[in-house]
Amino acid sequence: MKNNWIKRQRLTGYVFVAPNMIGVLVFFILPALFSLVLVFTNWQFGSQSMNFIGVKNITRLFKDPVFYISLKNTLIFLASVPISLMLAFIVAVVLNKSVYFKGLLRVLYFMPYITSGVATAFVWMLLFQPSQGPINGFLRSIGIENPPGWLATTTTSMFAIDIIWIWFMLGYFMIIYLAALQEVPAELQEAAKMDGAGTYKTIRHVMLPMVSPTTFMLLISGLIMTIKTFGIIQAITQGGPGNSTTILSLFVYKTAFSYYEMGYASTISWALFIIIVLITAVQWIGQKKWVHY
Amino acid sequence: MIWKKAGLTALMLLCAGLMILPFIWMFSTSLKSPLDVFQYPIRWIPDKIVWDHHIKVWTGEESFVLYYANSLKIALIAMAGATFLSAFAAYGFARTQFKGRELMFFIYLSMMMVPPQVLFVPKFIMFEWLGIYNTHWAIILPGLFTIFGVFMLRQFFMKIPMEISESAFIDGAGHFRIFFQLMLPLAKPALATLAIIDFSWHWNDYENALVFLIDPKLYTVPLGLKNFILEHSIDYNGMMAAATAGIIPMLIIFLLGQRFIIEGISSSAVKG
Structure with missing residues (x-):
């Protein structure tokens, strides 16, 4: 009697978890595994052939x-x-x-x-505008003659x-x-x-x-x-x-x-x-x- | 003591003002005429208020009306589905016994480490094959399943004393009745928190829309915003009117649901 109940409960547990588990399997786990296979191929979008090229992608990366x-x-x-x-x-x-x-x-x-x-990133893009933007306008007004180029120069863009x-x-x-x-x-x-x-x-x-x-x-x-x-x-x-x-x-x-x-x-x-x-x-x-x- | 407190308040208000200055500048610029955009010193309240830019953003063939409708559709369906499915699975993980439960939960947790970038290419291929690439379903379907949601609600269900379930069992209730009639009502605040957080993810989600949607008619708000800016790259007033349109809904939701958002974010993180 009791064993039967526990068994039924076990099945219920699967019923609760299954819908989400199937979704996670289809949209997370399987794509992740497929991506792992792609690491060893030279597949390009639009081309019909997909060849296994071993670890070439990895050596190329390094x-x-x-x-x-x-x-x-x-x-x-x-x-x-x-x-x-x-x-x-x-x-x-x-x-x-x-x-x-x-x-x-x-x-x-x-x-x-x-x-x-x-949306806010676009606001910052204008704030950082090097020649006329308000940030550099402010910096010039307090006497900094060559304010940084912010997003426009390679040396400062990452800091911006x-x-x-x-x-x-x-x-x-x-x-x-x-x-x-x-x-x-x-x-x-x-x-x-x-x-x-x-x-x-x-x-x-x-x-x-x-x-x-x-x-x-x-x-x-x-x-x-x-x-x-x-x-x-x-x-x-x-x-x-x-x-x-x-x-x-x-x-x-x-x-x-x-x-x-x-x-x-x-x-x-x-x-x-x-x-x-x-x-x-x-x-x-x-x-x-x-x-x- | 009072002076110290007043002084610190003033200082913090000043810093907070700096924090929201970009928003104020955005809105003020959206009401200016093109020539006044970069006028310095900044005129926070324009001499002549121009509403044309806002009208431009909201009218025409591909306007924010369309983007709003698309974003709402995606965010609402995904939010409702994800909240319910998370609660369902979280109950299973927290309050039923079955073989492999710990292992399955461990797999769930480890999937949280996989960055979305790993999944973009295979999902792109899979959606092409299923015929849902470049449809809203490419965003909605994966959006129905959130590992974070399962994790968060599991924590919540685990805190509810087991005796409540046991006495319901003795009264002859099964797991489904306990879930629907006992646990879901108890979990209302946690569900509301997850729903709001999930909605905000989908509303602000730019990256998935960028990868899976190409037809401008399907664009969501962030993608529509980007599109508007590409097409009007020198219309700074229009850009800021568009940015305003992109920000307003979350701002309203935040001000209304502040309690849920702040408490939800802090409680799920501090204990996590």
Whole structure:
């Protein structure tokens, strides 16, 4: 009797999971496996033949200068995550206790994150306009005679993208920091004060360590979120000027849908996957090592 | 103490003002005449307010009316499907026993590491073959399944005490009745959060639309925006009117559903 019930329950479990599982199988797992096969082919979109060429795509990747450029650009792009995180922490600490209009301020800081990334990227494109744009207009008015070319010059374009991304992510990080700070016991802060610790010391030695699990989690998830993005860059620079804003994820897109080299594009996309696996591995190992209370 | 607090408030308001300055500049520019776009010092409130750019964006053959309709269709269907299917699967993972449950969930989690770029090419081929490339279904169908949603709702279902299910079992209810009559009502706030987050993903999703749609009649808002900017590359006022059109809906949803969005994002992340 009881065995029968458990058996029936087991089947019910499958019924609950099956619809989603089938979808994940069809739209995630099978395409991923197929992509892995494409790595070893020279298939180009539009051509009828698909030949297995062994590891040629992989050796080509390691010789491709654009791959190294995009790797470097990806690193510059990822550097925006810790910077945004740091600013978000400062904003969250101040908003947490010491301001009026907390609700309003929270909404204002969060606004960039919730609105369409592409739409706001176009606004930044005009703000950064080198000869007449308002940012350089401001810089000239305070006496900087040769303001940077921002998105228009190869040396500064990636940093301009970073500014947009820091601005975009800050609100998201801040919201989560605010939630984490709420869980820091008030007695701890009181105790620090009683021991004569100033504001800075309380933040440095009480709050910062208490939210370190959040910092770590945000850093990892922020890095992964960032490395998968290419929409805003594709929309405003198409990876240019030159290849100066071609990050790895955009390199995959361009190789596949501008040059139609599907095999090679798949190879690059798996390089991206490996980097994500490495970041995740750091998370698994580091969770115990670097997170202190 | 009060002065310190007032001072910090003023400082934070100033920084917040800087944060939203791009939005203000965008809207102000969309109301200017072409000659005044890059006038410096910036005139935040134009001398003469011009609505022509907004009218241009909203009228004509391929206007934002069409893009809005397309985006709404995709976002609403995907949101409804994804929310329900996630809840269904999350219940299975959290509250039923079956062989291979842990392994299946592990596979789910590991798929979260696969970047969308890996899937673009094979999905492109698959959709061509299925005949849904360059249709809205190419975005809606995969959008029905979200691994994040299953993950988030599983966490939620696991927190509900098992005794609630057990007493329902004793009263003769099966899993389906428990799911529909007990768990779904309990999960309403979590479902609302997932629904809003999922909607915003689809509304703001540029990358999938870019890969899977080529017919301008099918364009969603972000893609339509990009198209408008390509076609009117020197019409800065028009561009900013278009950007305004792209931003407004999420802004309204955010202001109305603030509580769900902020609490949902923070609770799912802090504990995650």
